[in-house]
Amino acid sequence: MSKTNFEKALADQLADLDKNKQPDRDLWPGIELALTSDTSEPSRAVVGKKMYLVAATVAMFGLIGWLSLNQQAVSLTGDDLVASLSQQHLKQKNALLVRFQDQPALTQNWQSQLTELDDAAVAIKAALENEPNNMALLKMLQSVHQQQINLIERVHSPKWSQI
Known part of the structure; x- marks a missing residue:
């Protein structure tokens, strides 16, 4: 299908759509809740992931420090x-x-x-x-x-x- 044929077919399908189609339920309460909810408090999943990242970082630096001290003792x-x-x-x-x-x-x-x-x-x-x-x-x-x-x-x- 060429580009011009595709664009013409798309325009025909858009013209055939029902312009007055309504959603099955009212969407405004969900939108209002999303806009007004307090987003400054992170979810538990995000807090858990951050704590895991902090713990992994501390463990990594601890391991690097231990290895460097251990290496100095052997040198x-x-x-x-x-x-x-x-x-x-x-x-x-x-x-x-x-x-x-x-x-x-x-x-x-x-x-x-x-x-x-x-x-x-x-x-x-x-x-x-x-x-x-x-x-x-x-x-x-x-x-x-x-x-x-x-x-x-x-x-x-x-x-x-x-x-």
Whole structure:
């Protein structure tokens, strides 16, 4: 049905409607009640939903607070953090060295480079003994550790051999 046909059919149906049709009952009492009733007092269902929302919000903030306090108790700082980072790095480095022990290295001086990075890590750890919570030194230590891992991986698995 085209738009013009539809509009014409709609206009014909509207013209055929009984203009004096009355509702089955008087609607004014309901309208008057709706207009004059005190709408400032919310219904019990709305109050219940709001209380549930408040309770859920309080519970959520309580859980977040508890988790943050619990997380702070577990987090490492100072010398413990440095020892943990060093131990984790040593395990990762040894695992890589064992994995690549049968593969030939691409360069001959990679072990001297690894030793230089070890010396740098020792120097950073010495500085961390004086300032155990210095974030710049901790980031430097992580960077040196990552450089060692990258060196071992690059020396033993060249990019052209990877797919």
